[in-house]
Amino acid sequence: MTFRVLTCAIAAATGVATALFAAGHTTPEGQVVAARNAQMTLYGYHVGLLGNMAKGEVPYDADLARSTAEFLAAMAGASQDQLWVPGTEQGVVDGSRAKADIWTDPDGFAAELARFSEATQALANAAGEGLESMQGALGPVGRGCGSCHDAYRGPRN
Amino acid sequence: MRSFLKWIAVLAVVGIAVFWFVTTPERLPDTALDGITGDPVRGELVFWAGGCASCHAAPGSEGDEKLVLAGGERFPSPFGTFVAPNISPDAENGIGGFSDLDFANAVIHGTTPNGSHYYPAFPYPSYSKATLQDVADLKAYMDALPESSTPSAPHEVGFPFNIRRTLGAWKFLYGAPDWQLDPVSDEAVERGRYLVEVWGHCGECHTDRDALGGLVRAAWLEGAPDPSGEGRVPGITPAELDWSAGDIAYYLETGFTPDFDSAGGHMARVVQSLANLPPEDRAAIAAYLQALP
Numbered sequence: 001m002t003f004r005v006l007t008c009a010i011a012a013a014t015g016v017a018t019a020l021f022a023a024g025h026t027t028p029e030g031q032v033v034a035a036r037n038a039q040m041t042l043y044g045y046h047v048g049l050l051g052n053m054a055k056g057e058v059p060y061d062a063d064l065a066r067s068t069a070e071f072l073a074a075m076a077g078a079s080q081d082q083l084w085v086p087g088t089e090q091g092v093v094d095g096s097r098a099k100a101d102i103w104t105d106p107d108g109f110a111a112e113l114a115r116f117s118e119a120t121q122a123l124a125n126a127a128g129e130g131l132e133s134m135q136g137a138l139g140p141v142g143r144g145c146g147s148c149h150d151a152y153r154g155p156r157n
Numbered sequence: 158m159r160s161f162l163k164w165i166a167v168l169a170v171v172g173i174a175v176f177w178f179v180t181t182p183e184r185l186p187d188t189a190l191d192g193i194t195g196d197p198v199r200g201e202l203v204f205w206a207g208g209c210a211s212c213h214a215a216p217g218s219e220g221d222e223k224l225v226l227a228g229g230e231r232f233p234s235p236f237g238t239f240v241a242p243n244i245s246p247d248a249e250n251g252i253g254g255f256s257d258l259d260f261a262n263a264v265i266h267g268t269t270p271n272g273s274h275y276y277p278a279f280p281y282p283s284y285s286k287a288t289l290q291d292v293a294d295l296k297a298y299m300d301a302l303p304e305s306s307t308p309s310a311p312h313e314v315g316f317p318f319n320i321r322r323t324l325g326a327w328k329f330l331y332g333a334p335d336w337q338l339d340p341v342s343d344e345a346v347e348r349g350r351y352l353v354e355v356w357g358h359c360g361e362c363h364t365d366r367d368a369l370g371g372l373v374r375a376a377w378l379e380g381a382p383d384p385s386g387e388g389r390v391p392g393i394t395p396a397e398l399d400w401s402a403g404d405i406a407y408y409l410e411t412g413f414t415p416d417f418d419s420a421g422g423h424m425a426r427v428v429q430s431l432a433n434l435p436p437e438d439r440a441a442i443a444a445y446l447q448a449l450p
Contacts, residue, residue: 048417055407108217139411142419146412146428147219149421155388
């Protein structure tokens with residue numbers, strides 16, 4: 001299962017990378033920012049699948065919830081090093097909302113990433129076990145998004 | 158000529174007297190809290206509705222550290238940089254020495270125990286319409302929070318804003334606003350109005366300010382430049398925010414927007430506070446926002 005999730009993640013990442021070249025992000029820094037934003041879109045899409053079930057807008061589906069949460073956990077559990085390359089902060093590269101604090105406070109940022117990875121892993125374990133179980137585990141994931149965005153994401157450009 | 162000078166002198170004395178009168182910090186009557194006993198359980202809900210920890214927790218606090226109200230967060234503004242003070246129950250460096258009445262005067266009138274003015278970075282104009290029962294409940298809850306001995310840092314505010322007496326004139330202009338939405342259509346909107354306009358102090362960031370730093374009430378909740386100087390705080394009236402009531406309530410609970418972006422900046426902390434309220438309160442906030450013109 002994990003293998004399949006990782007394959008999907010790699011396929012998605014490859015697709016994203018191809019799209020980046022096609023879109024003409026020619027500078028290396030521009031590519032990093034575009035990849036990061038694409039990762040955030042992937043997070044948002046998958047959290048949305050779960051969130052719409054949690055909100056009651058679509059019926060709960062245990063298999064869909066589990067596979068979606070496993071995708072999130074695989075993505076959050078992988079090394080993010082190539083996405084947070086120095087010199088790609090807001091104001092330096094177009095489209096970036098990354099605060100410079102990411103690089104001046106690497107320990108704090110690493111702690112955010114680690115907490116988020118743990119929360120998504122707990123969600124992957126809980127999501128297929130019923131609606132309430134999924135709703136409960138989605139809370140810490142949302143707080144993980146918010147906590148990191150509070151400290152390390154700059155205002156809308 | 159002599160009589161002309163005499164008139165100038167008289168006018169000056171009258172002017173100073175009026176200034177002194179207008180700028181005298183207001184206080185509640187000494188008997189204001191008679192018969193009111195604070196309930197710390199209810200006070201916890203007031204604490205989360207007011208978002209006290211969002212500004213007064215030490216920068217970078219996580220989880221239960223947010224209940225240590227040691228202060229230290231910096232708030233840049235066009236008038237200088239304000240530094241959130243220690244409001245933990247520590248007797249020396251926090252507010253442990255405040256009586257219940259001192260606390261109520263601070264929250265409702267922005268008046269310090271020794272009778273001077275707080276800067277309105279502390280959003281007492283919003284809190285001015287809080288019920289005394291809520292204020293007493295909040296005090297009872299905060300009395301039991303952990304103590305911190307971190308001394309409060311001074312504000313970095315230049316002349317003339319460093320003369321606190323002048324804040325009396327500011328309060329005269331902006332200090333005790335009327336209800337912004339009046340009348341209200343039903344109980345949920347009324348509860349929402351109390352949460353948004355009073356404890357939630359949403360207007361302090363989501364409403365633009367004039368040159369003196371007072372809220373532009375004609376543009377209530379229509380958005381404002383971010384006080385840090387970068388970006389904008391979004392408008393949240395129905396004209397600017399087309400989310401359903403369910404979307405708004407879910408956002409205030411989880412931080413997720415309808416397209417599952419997540420709240421950032423100070424709003425992430427606001428959500429962390431509001432998530433502790435009962436669901437009816439978040440629904441009431443949504444009902445209020447949708448009832449705005």
